[in-house]
Every structure is written in C-alpha cells, then in structure tokens.
Amino acid sequence: MNALIPRPRTRPAPGAVHVPGWLSAEEQRHLVRACREWAGGPVPIRHTRLPRGGVMSVRTVCLGWHWQPYRYTRTADDVNGGRVAEFPGWLGDLGRRALADEYEDPRAGETYAPDTALVNFYDGQARMGMHQDKDERTGDPVVSLSIGDTCVFRFGNTETRGRPYTDVELASGDLFVFGGPSRFAYHGVPKVLPGTGDPATGLASGRLNITLRVTGLT
Template sequence: MESLFDDSALPREPVQLRSGAWHYPHWLSEEAQAWIARRFFEWGRGPVPPHQTLINQNPMSVQSLCLGWHWNPSGYSRTADDINGAPVAPMEQWLVDLGRRAVFDATGDAQKAAGYTPDAAIVNYYDIDAVMGMHQDADEKINAPVVSLSIGDSANFRLGNNVNRNQPWQDVRLASGDLFVFDGASRFAYHAVTKVFPGTAPARCPLAAGRINITLRQTGLS
C-alpha cells in the first residue's frame, strides 16, 4: 500500500528560490533512491562508521559518514582522527557523475557542470528527532557548487542569508528524491534542517524511518 503521506508523490515544479539556489523536486527516481539507500548501509560498514560529530564538545543529533575527505569542525582530512584514525573511504565516480548532472540540470551551464569535480561527500542520517542548526558550508578552498540530495522522510529546510544566522530566511519542504543546489550568490548562504516529518518517505524506500542527506562538495584541496 502506498503511503498516504508520501510527499514525493505530490506535484511540484523546479524553482530557483533566489540567485544561485535551486530546488529540483523528483530529481532522483524511486529506483535510484532505493539503490543509494542500500549504498548508505554499505558505507556504514566501511572504515569510518556513522558517528555523531562533536561541535564544541557536544554531539550533533545527526549521524555522519564521509567519502573522499573526512570532515570535522577543524576542517577536512584524509583520516578520521576524531573518530578512529582510519583513512576515509574513497569518493565514488558515480557520485561525481551525478553531481555534474545535478549542476547542469539546475544551472543549465554545461561548462560549469563539466568542470565540477566533487571530491568529498558528506552523508548525514537524520532520525525523526534530528535537526541541524544554521551554518555555512565554508571549509572548501574554492567557490564550487554544493549539491544536496534527499532520500527518505521529508524535512523542513531553512535557507537563510549570507551574513548571519538571523532572518531573513525561507522554509522549503524537501522530499525524497529532491535535489538542492547552492551556487553563485547563494553558495555561502546559511542553512538548517529544523524538522523531519515521520512517515513521509515513499513506501518502497529501504530506509525504515528518517532521512539521508548527501552533500557533494569540491574542496579545492590536494
């Protein structure tokens, strides 16, 4: 039986929320969502397990794992020195290809898409109580797009301004399969996830509950 609350089944159109910020609903097929969810479980058995990153000695409510580069509040590294010291799992080429297609579909800029080479993926798992406070993605050394993919339960995504964590902001409901791209004038916008809506994932999603978010980044590091 299909979920009565499956947000991904609602008719929604791609929209540019403001310069450099694109929301593209239904971007991933249900088959792709299921395949990526299964990869998430495989990544969880990798060298660095899902973990709650410490921010000012307080654990985040999301569980994270990384590919390509390991991220913690001090920046990027090739080893997870704050967890177990293991080398981070490698970036996977299909994610690079997916990122390039996302940038092209959002921006329509073939040259920008061809030059986009994400070398880090930060994968966050939100249970139904997890949130993420207002923050910037600002540890990268170059101003390349950030590609964000959502799988599982829907979430309230808050897109803020470029200056601080305060208003103005706007709230967007991200459903399973949705794409969000930050670029240009919105590349360093503050943003947050304020709520996960239980029971809103597609019925055939392998994720029993909660939400996976994958952000692809080009770090500019060597």
C-alpha cells in the same frame, strides 16, 4: 494510490535551485544501499562531537575526505584513525548531471569535480542548526540530495543566521543546489517530518542527505 502531483522547481535565492523529484525510485534505492555500505566503514557513521563538547544529533559518514569541525583530513582521527572510503566516480557523475539539470545548462556541470561527500542521517528527532559550508577552499556549488522523510530546509542569507530566510520542504528524491552568490548562505534543518518517506526506497524511516562538495585540497 493517487498519482503524485509534480511540484515546480523553485529558486529561493540567486544561485540556489530546488528541483523536486529529481532522483528516480531506482536511483534512490541505489543510494540507500550505498549509504548502508559506507556507514559500516572503514570509518563508521557517527555523531560528530563539536569543539565545545556538544554532539550533533545527526549521524555522519564521509567519503573522500573526512570532515570534522572545522576542517578536512584524510584520516578520521576523531573516530578510529582510519582513512575514509574513497569518493566514487559514479557519485561525481551524478553531481555533474545535477548541475546541468539544476541550472538548465548542459555545460554547467562539465568542470564540476566533487571530491568529498558528507552523508547525514536524520532520525525523527534530529536537527541541524544554521551554519555555513565554508571549510572548503573553493566556491564550487554544493549539490544536496534527499532520500526518505521530508524535512523543512531553512535557507538563509550570507550575513547572519537569522532572517531573511526561506523554508523549503525537501522530500525524497529532491535535489537542491546552491552556488554563486548563495554558496556561503546560512542553512539548516529545524524539523524532520516522520512517516513521510516511502519505504520502497529501502529506507523504512528517517532521512538521508548526501551533499557533494569540492574541497580544493590535494
């Protein structure tokens, strides 16, 4: 097998940074195992139903707080009424390390205290339309981790779903953080590239995306 060629970090917009290959192979396997456990409940993974009746093609399970369009609650009243799994401390530690590494500043993650995570699973046909992450009551950065198949991640501007935007390929192990002036940028996933992941992660097919957020809720 040919050695992987390291990809350089990129900054598609002010406050947004992409670090390829940030997660080690063992960290990816650990996250895949954890995601399988979270997917089983107490609130199981599901296709989220939108207010106008549409159903999202990705499947989602939440930690700490339950997200449904367009609010956070402690219980999943749109699924089974259960309280979602707790947000684990080790995942918060990972988020703080991500900010310190992403912004190349050891102090960048010191005060970062994520209290929720959205875990999205994409099969080969799943997509995510352009949207803003704006249901949180803070402007703290969003930390995004990718495992499995590569996707095309479209990162746009804060004013419109259209251009200008930048398409970034997020591969297994990649880290993407957006905060500051890019915190409320529109973004989405127009395409997943099936068969591009490494089964050694424990994920035979599809893509996992884990996003850490600070809700600002009590």
